[in-house]
Amino acid sequence: MSRGTIKKVAGPLVIAEGMRDANMFDVVRVSSQRLIGEIIEMHGDEASIQVYEETSGLGPGEPVESTEMPLSVELGPGLIKSIYDGIQRPLDDIMKVSGNNLKRGVEVPSLKRHLKWEFVPTVKVGDEVENGDIVGTVQETSVVEHRIMVPYGIKGRIKEIKAGEFNVEETIAVIETADGDKEMSLMQRWPVRKGRPYKKKLPPSMPLITGQRVVDTFFPIAKGGVAAVPGPFGSGKTVIQHQLAKWAEADIVVYIGCGERGNEMTDVLNEFPELKDPKTGKSLMERTVLIANTSDMPVAAREASIYTGITIAEYFRDMGYSVALMADSTSRWAEALREMSGRLEEMPGEEGYPAYLGSRLAQFYERAGHVINLGKDGREGALSVIGAVSPPGGDISEPVSQATLRIVKVFWGLDSALAYKRHFPAINWLTSYSLYLDNISGWFDKNVSEEWMQDRQRMMALLQDEAELNEIVQMVGMDALSAPDRLKMEAARSIREDFLHQNSFHDVDTYTSLKKQLLMMRLVLAYYDKSMEALKNGASVQGLIKIPVREQIGRYKYIVEEKLDAEYENVMNTLDEQIKEVCGREDF
Known part of the structure; x- marks a missing residue:
C-alpha cells in the first residue's frame, strides 16, 4: 500500500509526496480523519489529490494512504429508493451516524449490509455461464425485479448455486473457471470513470414517450438518446426534468442533482415518494435512484456525481431495462472541473474552463445508447440522458452550452420570456430542434398514425x-x-x-x-x-x-x-x- 504525507493544501486540492507507487485515479484516505480523495495528477513522487470532503484544518505532514483501487460504486440490491451523495455514500445512513450535518471522514457502506434479500436462482449446477448472464433474481421493490448478473471477466460452469435469503456480501454461487473457482455474491463493484461494456450499440429507432406535448410531437428524444435543456435562471429547467422523471416511459429513473440549490433537491425528495407512478399506481420512488450533491457540498464530489449516476444507470441498462438519467445541471459540474483545473495550474481554455471540457462532456454523454447487452440471451437495454445546462445570463454561446450542443441530438431551448408569461413548458419552438425525427418517424407512422x-x-x-x-x-x-x-x-x-x-x-x-x-x-x-x-x-x-x-x-x-x-x-x-x-x- 502506498503511503505518503501532505505537502500542500489548496482548497479541495491536496498535494502529497512519497506517492511514487500510487496510480492515477486511485482512491486515497487523507490525514488521520481519513477524508476520501482521488489522485488526478502525478509528478514524480508527488500526487495531486482532489478531496471529496471539506479540507479546512488539514496541514503539511499529515498521512495520506492509497487504497490502490479506482473510485468505484457498489452495484446490487438496495440501490432503488436510495438517496446518495456524489460518491455513493447513503445520506440516510450518514445521518444516523453524524446527525443532520455531514461530518468529515464518515465511512458508511453504499449498500446496506444488514438487509437480507430473497434470491431466486434461474440457473442450475452444470450450466455454462459467461459475463452478463443472469443467474437469478431478487424482487427489490414491488415494481423492480433486480437481475443478478455474472460479473465482467468471469466465464465458466456453475459449480454451486444457492437459494434463500442473503445479504449483498454472502456467496450465492460458485463458478468453475479456467483460473479456478470464483465466488459470486449479490453485489459487484465497477469503476465510475469506465463505461460498462455491451455487445452492440443499436441505432435509435423508437421515441422515449414523455407525455409532454411539445417534446413528443415537436422535438422527440429517442430511447437511448441524449438531450440538452439549456436555459437561464428561472426558465423551468428543473421543473421540466421533474416532469420527465415522473412521466417518461422508462423502467428506472436516476436523478442527479449536481450542484443545484438544496431546496430544489428537498422538493424532489419530498415529492417523489408521494407521486403515483402512472404505470404501476405505486410510489415513483419504487423505481428511482437519487443522487444529491447540492451547491453547498464539497466541489470535488460534484465532479464525481455524474459518473456515479451514469454507472448506476448503466448497471440497470445491462439488466435489460430502459433507464432515464437526469443530470441537473452539467454547468455546475463544469464549474467544479474549472475550479480543480485552476488549482492544478493547468492552461485555461475559453472562459477559464479547462481545454478538455468538450472531451469530458462527450465521454459522459456517449455512455448513453440503445444496446444489446452482454450475455447469451441478447437482451436489449436503453439508457437515455437528459442534461440541464445553466448558462450565465441565458447566453448559450458560452463554452458549456456550445460543447454540449456539439454532442447531443436534441436541444430544448428554454426561453425566460415564455416562462415569465407562465407558458409551461417554456421550450421555444423556433430555436429548439430534434435530430432524431428522421430515425423515429417510421415508429410514429406504424404505432400512432400515418398522418x-x-x-x-x-x-x-x-x-x-x-x-x-x-x-x-x-x-x-x-x-x-x-x-x-x-x-x-x-x-x-x-x-x-x-x-x-x-x-x-x-x-x-x-x-x-x-x-x-x-x-x-x-x-x-x-x-x-x-x-x-x-x-x-x-x-x-x-x-x-x-x-x-x-x-x-x-x-x-x-x-x-x-x-x-x-x-x-x-x-x-x-x-x-x-x-x-x-x-x-x-x-x-
Whole structure:
C-alpha cells in the first residue's frame, strides 16, 4: 500500500509526496480523519489529490494512504429508493451516524449490509455461464425485479448455486473457471470513470414517450438518446426534468442533482415518494435512484456525481431495462472541473474552463445508447440522458452550452420570456430542434398514425409563419394583415395556448398520451382548414375568430382518456355547425 504525507493544501486540492507507487485515479484516505480523495495528477513522487470532503484544518505532514483501487460504486440490491451523495455514500445512513450535518471522514457502506434479500436462482449446477448472464433474481421493490448478473471477466460452469435469503456480501454461487473457482455474491463493484461494456450499440429507432406535448410531437428524444435543456435562471429547467422523471416511459429513473440549490433537491425528495407512478399506481420512488450533491457540498464530489449516476444507470441498462438519467445541471459540474483545473495550474481554455471540457462532456454523454447487452440471451437495454445546462445570463454561446450542443441530438431551448408569461413548458419552438425525427418517424407512422409527421409539420409551419407575421404586426398593426393571414395568426395562437401550453399541476393535463396528442392536433388543424374554406365562401374573419367552439377545442386537453373519442366527435360536429352559421349557408 502506498503511503505518503501532505505537502500542500489548496482548497479541495491536496498535494502529497512519497506517492511514487500510487496510480492515477486511485482512491486515497487523507490525514488521520481519513477524508476520501482521488489522485488526478502525478509528478514524480508527488500526487495531486482532489478531496471529496471539506479540507479546512488539514496541514503539511499529515498521512495520506492509497487504497490502490479506482473510485468505484457498489452495484446490487438496495440501490432503488436510495438517496446518495456524489460518491455513493447513503445520506440516510450518514445521518444516523453524524446527525443532520455531514461530518468529515464518515465511512458508511453504499449498500446496506444488514438487509437480507430473497434470491431466486434461474440457473442450475452444470450450466455454462459467461459475463452478463443472469443467474437469478431478487424482487427489490414491488415494481423492480433486480437481475443478478455474472460479473465482467468471469466465464465458466456453475459449480454451486444457492437459494434463500442473503445479504449483498454472502456467496450465492460458485463458478468453475479456467483460473479456478470464483465466488459470486449479490453485489459487484465497477469503476465510475469506465463505461460498462455491451455487445452492440443499436441505432435509435423508437421515441422515449414523455407525455409532454411539445417534446413528443415537436422535438422527440429517442430511447437511448441524449438531450440538452439549456436555459437561464428561472426558465423551468428543473421543473421540466421533474416532469420527465415522473412521466417518461422508462423502467428506472436516476436523478442527479449536481450542484443545484438544496431546496430544489428537498422538493424532489419530498415529492417523489408521494407521486403515483402512472404505470404501476405505486410510489415513483419504487423505481428511482437519487443522487444529491447540492451547491453547498464539497466541489470535488460534484465532479464525481455524474459518473456515479451514469454507472448506476448503466448497471440497470445491462439488466435489460430502459433507464432515464437526469443530470441537473452539467454547468455546475463544469464549474467544479474549472475550479480543480485552476488549482492544478493547468492552461485555461475559453472562459477559464479547462481545454478538455468538450472531451469530458462527450465521454459522459456517449455512455448513453440503445444496446444489446452482454450475455447469451441478447437482451436489449436503453439508457437515455437528459442534461440541464445553466448558462450565465441565458447566453448559450458560452463554452458549456456550445460543447454540449456539439454532442447531443436534441436541444430544448428554454426561453425566460415564455416562462415569465407562465407558458409551461417554456421550450421555444423556433430555436429548439430534434435530430432524431428522421430515425423515429417510421415508429410514429406504424404505432400512432400515418398522418402524425404530416400534422406535426403543418403545425410547425404555422408557428414559423406566425413569427414572420408578428414582425409586420409590430410595425404596422394587425389591421394591415389580409384575412387569411389573420386566420393563420389565430390558428398559431391556438397551437401555442391550447396545444403547447401544458399545466404540470393539473391531474389530467400533466400527462398526454400519443392518441390524445394526435386528436388535439387534428382539432386545431380542422379549425384552421374549415375556417379557410369558409373564408373563401364569404364568411367574415371576425366571425370565424370569435366562433364559440374554440373554447371547446382549448378545453379538450382536460378530457380524461376514456372520453376522448366521444368528445372528439362532439367538437368536430359543433365546429361544422358553427362554421355553417358564420357562413349563413346550410349547404357549406
